[in-house]
Amino acid sequence: MKTVPVALGDRSYDVRIEAGLLARAAEHLAPFARKRPFVIVTDTNVAPHAQTLAATLPGAEIITLPAGESTKSWANLETLTDRLLELGIERNDHVIALGGGVIGDLVGFATSILKRGCNFVQIPTTLLAQVDSSVGGKTAINSAAGKNLIGAFHQPSLVLIDPDLLDTLPRRETAAGYAEVVKYGLIDDFAFFEWCEGNGAALLDGDPQARTHAIAHSVAAKARIVAEDERETTGKRALLNLGHTFGHALEAETGFSDALLHGEGVAAGMALAFAFSARQGLCPGRDATRVAAHLAAIGLPHDLKTAGITASGARLVEHMLHDKKMDAGTLPFLLARGIGQTYLDKTVDLAEVAAFLDEQPR
Template sequence: MAVIGVELAGRGYDVQVGHGLLANAGELTEGFIRKDRVAAVADRNSHRAHGQQLEHALAAKGVSIDWFITQPGEGAKSWGVLEKLLDWLLERGVERGDHIFALGGGVVGDLTGFAAAVLKRGCGFVQIPTTLLAQVDSSVGGKTAINTAAGKNLVGAFHQPALVLADTGTLDTLPPREMGAGYAEVIKYGILGDRTFFEWCKENGAKVTARDPAALEYAVTQSVQAKARIVAEDERETTGTRALLNLGHTFGHALEAETGFSDALLHGEAVALGMVLAARYSARREYISLDNAARITAAIDKAGLRSEIASLGLECSGDQLAAHMLHDKKMDAGTLPFILLRGIGQAFVDKQVDMADIAAFLGEQLQAH
């Protein structure tokens, strides 16, 4: 087991990574439970797969669980579900000193974290991520949000968890496609800031997605350590350092929007495509070589992830994809910063990108291959 500290001024917390943590959740979360009942949020799938184990772990400490169950998928990150969750928490008398448990993937963590942020102006929550994507990315760092008609994650708050338990054993129930989507966020850390880890991912990506225990724990631990360093330096994304974590996301969110934020393109799959596009656009701007862009594309492709947006069969133009980006929450004074690359492991923020050129580039990519 690995324990990674997320060091924030006066309110750091631990991320524990290992196999079998859920079975010991009663002991590991004991310091965050004040009553004989806790409120927990899960989607239908995570509750079915892991809810009973969490119940047994807490029951060993004399604690029972009240469950709020959502439907799986991005649809749960909505005003309507948030309102129902908040009313449910208030009905159960959840207080500011209590901790809400979030058992599931990134959607559950985002929804629960945002509810915790606004309930009585802020109460605690414990993240128990059960997808690879959530374990290496969304459960760490305190970004919480819901989606709106205008776009993804546009209403939210920075609200850090009190503890993250990343039990790699929970990934045994994930479909292969979900493992691949999570792996995109793993290799992202190599592409944006650690060429050595990128090379490791190229050689070991298949082991990670096949759930090899050693490779999986190493990948999750390295990813969390990388994110913890960045979050500690720039918690609220004000200096530009944390913005690097958005590599692939601006392109990816546009693709998600065009596919209706549906299962046609999972978030991690969109990020993988977005990183390919960011690499190719970096080469277009002559920041990196075509060879390096091709190496990133090959690494994404080797992991079994989509590397060509033409494969989505979208009936849209580059202008339409670029228009989705104008709703991005990172828009500032009418400009949209892009995370581009000066090399593998050398991401940077470019605030001088011409959206007309982005539209032309995306139009070319839609027609390629």
């Protein structure tokens, strides 16, 4: 077992990574057991895994929600909190989030507000959730105005990652999660980006060693950044948003639907961030080309055309104006001076962004 600590003082917790861990989850959950049974929240896609887990936890209740990004809504938040209250959840209880990023975000936010805050454990079942959204305490739902605009920082008590759960994922879902893996190389770890170039295909093909290494390395990278800047106040944690400003605009244009998965939007967004950086003379063009080439080789969108976006630059920038990172009318962008050299730029002219997007092939 690989254990990665997330060092946050009295909110610290472990991320434990091991193949087959779901079958042994009960022993790791034992310290959180109380007189009432555990409640497992999952979705229709993950329901069989929930039954496997529940069989090891006497009396466990399962709440099954619809699968998909649209589940991160006010309506499902109300449904979930009402059901948890019906089951008598108390402040010191632990709710188990078993699923991808949607379930983790929804359960995390629900427990942050239920009885002014109760506890939860993350058991992520997608690559994207295992390497990104399950760690760090960002929880949220979507609104009509945009993605993740209603939420709170609420850290889990434990994260249990079983790489074997990825065996049941469609390849498209795994590839979308891989975008968040390669992101850590692009931020500040050129050597890891090179590792991704050499091993990304094997990871997607299910190679156990490549998969475990990528998950552990990604989690350790995120844990380090979160420990330095838990609430994104110093700018360090903002680096984790590489590709997200462009990506969220693309997702918004597709209605946050399965037409463009979150990780696919992030992939295209990262390629666009590097391309924009190159256009501005900040980043060597060969680095932007190299990033796009790797994403294309993996089968991920790497520009507007491969993301299926035909909207104008002005329309995409309009989506960006709803970004939660807007500050005094300014939208910070994650740009790059090269691979592994991402930085936060608060001086970007949105008119230049719109012009750049209009230049991109469709």
